[in-house]
Amino acid sequence: MTTKVEEIDGKLVATLIGELDTAAAAETEKALAPLLNAGGKDIIIDCKGLEYIASSGLRLLLSVLKSAQAVGSHVVLKDVNDVVKDVLDLTGFVSIFDFE
Amino acid sequence: MKSFGSSWIARTGIVVIAAVLVEIISIVQYRSLRDMMGEEMSLRTRVVMGTMANEIEHIFHLTEATMAENEWDILRNLPYPDSLFPVVSRLIDDNPHVVGGCLAFLPYYYPSKGRLFEPYAFKNPDGSISVVQLGSEAHDYTLNPEFRWARDSLKNSWTDPYFYGPDSLSYATFSVPVFDSKGSLAAICGLDIDLSWLGDTLNARQHFPSSFSLLLTRKGDLVTGPSDGRVSKNDVARIVDIVNGRLPESAFPGISIWRTSLKTNPYWQLVQVYKEDEVFARINGLRRKSMFFILLGLAILVFMIKRYSSNESKLRKASEEQARIAGELSVARDIQNKMLPKEFSADIHGALDPAFEVGGDLYDFYIRDGKLFFCIGDVSGKGVPAAMLMSVIHSLFRMTSQKEESPSRILAALNRHLCEGNEKNMFVTFFAGCLDLYTGKLNYANAGHDKPFLIDSSVCLLPAKANLPLGVFADTQYEEQSLVLAAGASLFLYTDGLTESKDKQRHNFGRTRVQQVLERCLNAHTHSPGELVLTLRQEALDFSSGLPQSDDLTLLCIRFQPSAILCEKITLSNNTEEVSALSSFVKDYLSRIQMDRKVSAGLRLALEEAVVNVINYAYPPGDKGEVTVYADSNYKEVRFTIVDSGFPFDPTAVLAADITMDAKTRPIGGLGIHLTRKLVDSVSYCRKHGNNVLTLTKKI
Numbered sequence: 001m002t003t004k005v006e007e008i009d010g011k012l013v014a015t016l017i018g019e020l021d022t023a024a025a026a027e028t029e030k031a032l033a034p035l036l037n038a039g040g041k042d043i044i045i046d047c048k049g050l051e052y053i054a055s056s057g058l059r060l061l062l063s064v065l066k067s068a069q070a071v072g073s074h075v076v077l078k079d080v081n082d083v084v085k086d087v088l089d090l091t092g093f094v095s096i097f098d099f100e
Numbered sequence: 101m102k103s104f105g106s107s108w109i110a111r112t113g114i115v116v117i118a119a120v121l122v123e124i125i126s127i128v129q130y131r132s133l134r135d136m137m138g139e140e141m142s143l144r145t146r147v148v149m150g151t152m153a154n155e156i157e158h159i160f161h162l163t164e165a166t167m168a169e170n171e172w173d174i175l176r177n178l179p180y181p182d183s184l185f186p187v188v189s190r191l192i193d194d195n196p197h198v199v200g201g202c203l204a205f206l207p208y209y210y211p212s213k214g215r216l217f218e219p220y221a222f223k224n225p226d227g228s229i230s231v232v233q234l235g236s237e238a239h240d241y242t243l244n245p246e247f248r249w250a251r252d253s254l255k256n257s258w259t260d261p262y263f264y265g266p267d268s269l270s271y272a273t274f275s276v277p278v279f280d281s282k283g284s285l286a287a288i289c290g291l292d293i294d295l296s297w298l299g300d301t302l303n304a305r306q307h308f309p310s311s312f313s314l315l316l317t318r319k320g321d322l323v324t325g326p327s328d329g330r331v332s333k334n335d336v337a338r339i340v341d342i343v344n345g346r347l348p349e350s351a352f353p354g355i356s357i358w359r360t361s362l363k364t365n366p367y368w369q370l371v372q373v374y375k376e377d378e379v380f381a382r383i384n385g386l387r388r389k390s391m392f393f394i395l396l397g398l399a400i401l402v403f404m405i406k407r408y409s410s411n412e413s414k415l416r417k418a419s420e421e422q423a424r425i426a427g428e429l430s431v432a433r434d435i436q437n438k439m440l441p442k443e444f445s446a447d448i449h450g451a452l453d454p455a456f457e458v459g460g461d462l463y464d465f466y467i468r469d470g471k472l473f474f475c476i477g478d479v480s481g482k483g484v485p486a487a488m489l490m491s492v493i494h495s496l497f498r499m500t501s502q503k504e505e506s507p508s509r510i511l512a513a514l515n516r517h518l519c520e521g522n523e524k525n526m527f528v529t530f531f532a533g534c535l536d537l538y539t540g541k542l543n544y545a546n547a548g549h550d551k552p553f554l555i556d557s558s559v560c561l562l563p564a565k566a567n568l569p570l571g572v573f574a575d576t577q578y579e580e581q582s583l584v585l586a587a588g589a590s591l592f593l594y595t596d597g598l599t600e601s602k603d604k605q606r607h608n609f610g611r612t613r614v615q616q617v618l619e620r621c622l623n624a625h626t627h628s629p630g631e632l633v634l635t636l637r638q639e640a641l642d643f644s645s646g647l648p649q650s651d652d653l654t655l656l657c658i659r660f661q662p663s664a665i666l667c668e669k670i671t672l673s674n675n676t677e678e679v680s681a682l683s684s685f686v687k688d689y690l691s692r693i694q695m696d697r698k699v700s701a702g703l704r705l706a707l708e709e710a711v712v713n714v715i716n717y718a719y720p721p722g723d724k725g726e727v728t729v730y731a732d733s734n735y736k737e738v739r740f741t742i743v744d745s746g747f748p749f750d751p752t753a754v755l756a757a758d759i760t761m762d763a764k765t766r767p768i769g770g771l772g773i774h775l776t777r778k779l780v781d782s783v784s785y786c787r788k789h790g791n792n793v794l795t796l797t798k799k800i
Contacts, residue, residue, distance in 0.1 A: 022712045023679040052701065054679075054708050055771040065763045083701045090778045091771050092759030 003031035011042045017049030020057035029060055036067045043068055044100070048079035053087055065096065076100050111405045118401060122394045126387065133383045141379055142358075144307070145372055149360045152302055152313065153370050157362050159197050159298075160258065163274050163291050166195040167256075171278070174203065174289065178280055181210045181217065185231040188221040191291070192229060199223050199271070200292035202234060203278065204241045206251070209286055216240060222292075250275040250288045258366035261295055261323045270295040270324055272366075299324030302370075308378040316369040318361075320344040323368060331373075343371055429457035429484075436487060439494055441465055448472070449629035450656040451637050453597075459652035460486025461595045462494050469784055469795035470537050470732065470739040473501045476549065476656050477530040477570075478595040489526055493518070493570075497532070505786055505793075507532040508545035508580030511570065515547070519574035527571035531564070531593060538667060538732045538739070540585040540660045545578045550599065550611075553592040555627060559618045562591065585660040592618060592632055597653035601640040609643050629657035666693060667732040674715045674725040674746075682711050682729065686740075689731045693738065695800070703738070703798055706779035709772035710742055710751070710794060718746025718792065733800070737781070742794040749792055750785045751776070 001018035012035055020028055035043055043064065061077075068075045078100040080088065088094050170191045177183040184203055192201040200222040207215045216235030223229055234241075241247050246259045259273040273290045280286040295315075302313040303326040312331050315323040322340050325331070341347040343359060356379070358372040377384065436458055444450065450463045460479030465472060475497050479486040493514065500513045510532050518528065531552065533544035544562070548569035551561045565579045585591070594614065601609040617639050621627040626635070633655045640653060670685040672678040686707050690700040711727055719725035730741040757774040777783055780796040787793070 019683075021679050021683060021708055022676050026676075052704070054705055054712070055775055056712070058771055062763065062766060069763055083698065086698070086702070087705060087775065090759075090775060091757075092761075095760075096763040096766070 001028060003028050005031065005034050007041070011044055012038050013044045013046060015046040015049065019052035020050060020060075021052060021054045022056045025054070025056035025060065028057065032060055032064060035064045038068055038071065038073050040071050040073050042074040042076070044076045044078055046078045047081070047084060050081065050084055053084050055091075058087070058091060058093060061093070061097070074098065108409070111409060115398065115402055115405065119394075119398050122397070126390055126394060129390075130383065130387050133386070134380055137380060137383055141356075141374070145358045145374075146360075148305075148307075149313075149358060149370050149372055153360055153362050155301075156298065156315070156368070156370070157364055159293065160274070160362075160364065160366070162195055163198060163293055164256070166191065166198060167274065167276050167289065167291055170194065171276075174278055175281070178278075178286060181213055181219075184219045185221070185233075188219050189229050189231050191289075192221045192223060195291075197293045198291050199294045202241075202290045202292075203287045204235065204244075204247055204290065205287040206285060207242060216242070246273060246275050246290070247288050250277055251285065254285065256365075260317050260319070260321060260366075270299075272323075295324055296327075299327055302326075303328070303330075308374060310378050311372070311374045314339065314343075314371040314373070316340065316343060316371060318367040318369065320369070339371065339373055343369070426457070432458045432484070432487065436491065439464075439491065444630065447629060447659040447661050448474075448657070449633045451633050451654070453637070453649065453653045454487075455597070455649045455652050456483050458484060458487035459654075460490045461597065461652035461654035462490045463593070463654055463656040464494055464497055465656070465658070466498075467537065468502070468782070469741070469797060470734070470737070471505065472535040472537055472658065473532075474535070474593075474656065474658060475530060475532040476552075476593040476595065476654060477528050478549065478597075478652070478654070479528045480526050480569075482652065485524065485526070489518075489528065493528055493530070501532075501534075502784070503786055505534055505543070505788060506545075506580055507534055507543050508578040511545045511547050511567075511578040512576070515570045515572075515576055515578070516574055518571035522571050525571075527569040529569045529595075533591070535585065535591075535658065535660060537660075537734065538662075540587065540589075540662060541582060542585050542591070542660075543580060543582045545580045547576075547578060550594060550596060552594070553615065553618055555590040555592060555618055555622055555632075556586055556588075559615055559622060587660065587662040590627065590629060590632070590657055590659040592636075593656040593658075594636070595652060595654040597649075597651040598636060598640055598655065600651060601644045601653070602647065602650060603643050604647065609640055613639075613643075629659050632657045667730070669728055669730045671726055671728040672711065672715070674719050674723075674727065676712060676715055678715065679708055679712060682707060685729065686731070690738070693733050693800075695738065699798065702779040703740075703796075706776045706796060706798075707740055707742075709776045710796065713751060713772055714742065714744045714746065714792070718744045718749065735800070737797050737799045739798075740796045742796070743791050745791050747792075748787050750787075751794060752783050752785045 001020060001024035004015045006013055014032060014035055018024070065075050076098045080099060088097070173187050173190065177187050188201045188203055192198045200220065202218050202220040204218045210217055216237065218233065218235030218241055219231060220234035221229050221231045250257055254277045256276045259275065261270050261272045263269065264271050271292050272295055273292050276289045277285055278287045278289050298315060302315065306312060310330060312326045314325045314336065317323055320340065320343060322336065325336050338347060338352050339357065342349055342351060342357060349357065354376050356374045356376055360370050362368050433454070440450065440452055440462070441464060448465060452459065452461055452463060454461065460482055461477065463476045465474035477493055479489045479493070496514050496517050497510065500510045504510050504513065511530060514530065529549040530547040531544065531549040533542055535542045544564065546564040547567050551564045554560055554562045564581060567578050568576045599609055599611050599614060614636065617636055618632065621632055621635055636655055637653065666689070668689050670682065672682060683704055686704045687700065690703060707729065711729065714727045725744065725746055727742060727744040732739050751773045754773050757770045759774070776796065780798045782797045784795050785793065
């Protein structure tokens with residue numbers, strides 16, 4: 001699992017590649033720490049390479065969303081594949097995230 | 101209600117028609133009897149009156165004869181006036197009816213005797229006869245109309261009756277002119293007869309107590325009648341008036357009057373009077389009696405009809421009640437029938453034939469976590485009470501076995517429930533088993549039920565300890581037994597309705613015969629569960645052919661076909677790092693059974709969430725612990741069993757997460773179990789041997 005966070009055109013872009021299972025969650029959480037202090041910048045999470053997500057991963061996404069909404073920034077999930085989309089669907093995340 | 105009303109009218113109609121018919125018959129009979137009686141009376145009266153008339157005429161004739169016989173004596177002594185006294189004496193002595201006799205000579209017939217000369221003889225009360233010369237100026241017989249009439253007409257005649265003497269007795273006088281030798285009229289001879297006795301004589305032989313006879317003169321004056329007061333003078337006067345036409349007959353209702361006249365001088369009339377109610381008293385009595393019996397008969401008829409109709413209405417009520425109960429029973433039968441599983445497959449088949457509408461037998465089976473839970477039972481007694489208990493047992497079995505895999509503990513739980521408030525002391529023989537469809541491992545426990553047959557290469561009884569039936573003692577322990585079924589082996593379960601099927605000689609079908617039939621089927625290779633159940637059921641029916649089924653008949657046959665194509669397991673320590681190993685294990689296993697990629701991804705997530713839950717929470721922080729995951733599958737489903745020895749925790753009891761909340765209000769956690777539930781077909785939990793056992797199954 002590799003996680004990369006960069007700032008492009010004033011937006012924070014996080015790229016998730018691999019399987020975000022429970023084992024990878026702790027490491028990913030650390031990598032995504034900058035998103036929790038986005039300071040009003042919009043956030044794009046690129047899920048093109050995200051093959052799998054467990055509830056621990058969903059928890060990370062929810063934390064990001066909560067802190068972003070607290071300061072008025074937008075969070076967009078980009079290029080989510082079917083498997084991950086299904087999981088977001090089952091948990092009702094589809095209705096709280098924006099997708100691209 | 102309508103039919104009840106019309107039948108009531110019909111029954112009343114029958115009674116009325118019967119009453120009218122009987123009354124018509126009785127009236128016709130009464131009328132004809134009365135007519136016959138009237139004719140009979142008329143005949144008899146004519147005879148009686150004829151006889152009476154003859155008797156009266158006879159008296160007159162005798163008197164006349166007396167006169168004729170003594171006429172020569174008078175004529176011979178006519179010249180000697182004084183000799184005439186013995187003559188009149190002899191004259192009256194001859195005839196007992198004659199009470200007095202006289203010879204009343206024309207005035208101065210004997211100059212020596214003066215103008216009036218009348219020798220007169222009369223009978224004293226003692227029977228002696230006295231003779232006197234009666235004629236005198238004080239007793240001038242020439243003034244007597246009878247004397248005058250006889251003198252002038254020169255004919256014999258009878259006077260009308262007259263009353264004379266201190267007792268006012270009734271008399272009549274026969275007057276005859278007496279001519280002397282020169283042919284001149286000399287005297288009128290009179291013979292007095294007493295009539296007072298005649299009335300009593302006539303009335304002495306009356307047929308009815310109130311009937312009587314009257315004697316009337318030719319002119320219709322009363323001569324005599326009964327003197328005993330059986331009829332008042334007033335009534336006699338009325339009757340005399342009727343006879344004389346001075347009153348109509350209707351003036352004296354209720355009597356009938358008969359009359360006849362004497363055929364000779366003095367042509368008096370004889371009148372016979374009857375009271376009609378006396379004449380017809382016998383037939384009136386008869387009629388009253390017959391009316392009594394008719395009324396009695398009608399009353400009995402009414403009573404019987406009422407009784408019959410009340411019986412009938414009782415019967416109708418009973419049959420309506422029966423129909424209602426039958427209807428309800430048929431619904432109950434449907435309900436009961438629907439409770440029993442009917443989804444038979446090649447490897448399981450059952451049949452239940454209740455002896456009555458509803459029965460106390462049951463069988464059940466269902467598959468949970470790749471295990472077949474099954475049972476068969478027989479409630480003591482039959483009919484509705486047994487059926488109700490059967491339904492309870494069925495529900496209890498389903499409920500208990502959801503959380504409990506061990507048949508012995510299922511039995512113990514059932515038994516405890518049954519013993520609570522089992523006032524009727526009903527008990528249930530019961531056999532429960534749990535067959536692992538992957539491994540063939542059969543766990544079973546018996547509560548007093550017939551041992552099932554095990555059909556493998558041969559047929560034998562499953563070694564099952566009997567134990568007590570359910571419902572006897574609350575603390576009964578049921579021994580659990582187990583064995584591993586070989587591929588293709590079958591278990592044949594039945595209730596005593598099979599072994600105790602009776603033929604006409606009251607022989608039991610018997611367990612030996614069951615075994616023989618099973619062996620026959622085994623040898624003929626017709627021993628699939630369906631075939632075994634149908635064959636045994638048919639054999640039992642044939643055995644007791646023509647006889648009503650005496651007990652519920654229940655059969656259940658289960659065959660074990662090894663269905664696990666792959667069994668794997670992995671044991672992990674309680675460390676989230678292990679999730680990768682789990683994922684590899686799951687992915688590997690699912691790819692080997694060629695599971696669809698998307699489903700595989702879901703299953704992997706479901707397993708990860710369930711196992712992570714154990715890793716995170718089953719053991720106290722810092723403690724080492726393990727979690728083992730078993731994977732197996734058959735052609736229908738895949739099963740994962742997660743076993744750990746941590747705190748008892750039932751994830752299925754956790755409330756479903758609310759996934760509709762927005763980001764702000766949503767809790768961060770709580771999604772894992774939700775995901776697991778969503779991604780598999782069934783999740784079940786049980787605590788077994790100190791372990792948490794969570795089983796996930798997913799249909800393929």
